[in-house]
Amino acid sequence: MQPMEAVERQSATPSAVPSLGTILVIEDDSRMQKVLRRMFLDEHYSVIVASDGQAGLDMFLSLRPMAVVLDLILPHISGRELCQKFKSAAPTTPVIVLSAITEVADKVLLLELGADDYVTKPFSPRELTARVQAALRRQRKPTLPAVYRFGDCEVDFEKMTARRGTTDVILTAHEFKLLKFFTENAERVLTRGVLLNEVWGYNSYPTTRTVDNQILKLRQKLEQDPTNPKHLLTIYGAGYKFVP
Numbered sequence: 001m002q003p004m005e006a007v008e009r010q011s012a013t014p015s016a017v018p019s020l021g022t023i024l025v026i027e028d029d030s031r032m033q034k035v036l037r038r039m040f041l042d043e044h045y046s047v048i049v050a051s052d053g054q055a056g057l058d059m060f061l062s063l064r065p066m067a068v069v070l071d072l073i074l075p076h077i078s079g080r081e082l083c084q085k086f087k088s089a090a091p092t093t094p095v096i097v098l099s100a101i102t103e104v105a106d107k108v109l110l111l112e113l114g115a116d117d118y119v120t121k122p123f124s125p126r127e128l129t130a131r132v133q134a135a136l137r138r139q140r141k142p143t144l145p146a147v148y149r150f151g152d153c154e155v156d157f158e159k160m161t162a163r164r165g166t167t168d169v170i171l172t173a174h175e176f177k178l179l180k181f182f183t184e185n186a187e188r189v190l191t192r193g194v195l196l197n198e199v200w201g202y203n204s205y206p207t208t209r210t211v212d213n214q215i216l217k218l219r220q221k222l223e224q225d226p227t228n229p230k231h232l233l234t235i236y237g238a239g240y241k242f243v244p
Contacts, residue, residue: 024065026056053077087114094135182242191239
């Protein structure tokens, strides 16, 4: 019998949103395949599924997905060996291991082999999608200069110092983290949900008001006119955008 393989490019609804890219799921449990396929389709990714290691390797080499979600225990080729092969063939493609194995030694080994993250079963769908999206963003993240400048502001993220004009500005560690995420995603509209996941973390439970308050404080410290910002912009109905 041939290993079960499936390809779904988008949901079958007429108003389907264009795919954000293809994610390869390598998992031999048919019920888990359905869960993962539906989860990523709902996030507007295309999904390809392989039931064993050899099929997964063939799909990876022929279709070049943007990310891989990989089970460890697989027929034909193990997840550990696959991870190594994937990273040898395409070092920048994120590989997120999904496994019931919880031992720290296994996690360390997978990270040493090049895995970008390790999620333990049972898992939260919100956590897994957040980790996949975070790995994709890290892969696309531009390299920032040692000192980042915009407007009359100068920020050194390594030394955690900031100036506006000739005046030193005191930012908290979390304000530096939020500002760094904005600079890494300049000109991109960021929803409050994305900011909560990426800056506060999916294990934290602040409200969207927390995001608004933090951005208000950054404006007060960095904008010449906080009531009429030129850099930390509100995109009504969507979120925020940083313009250098």
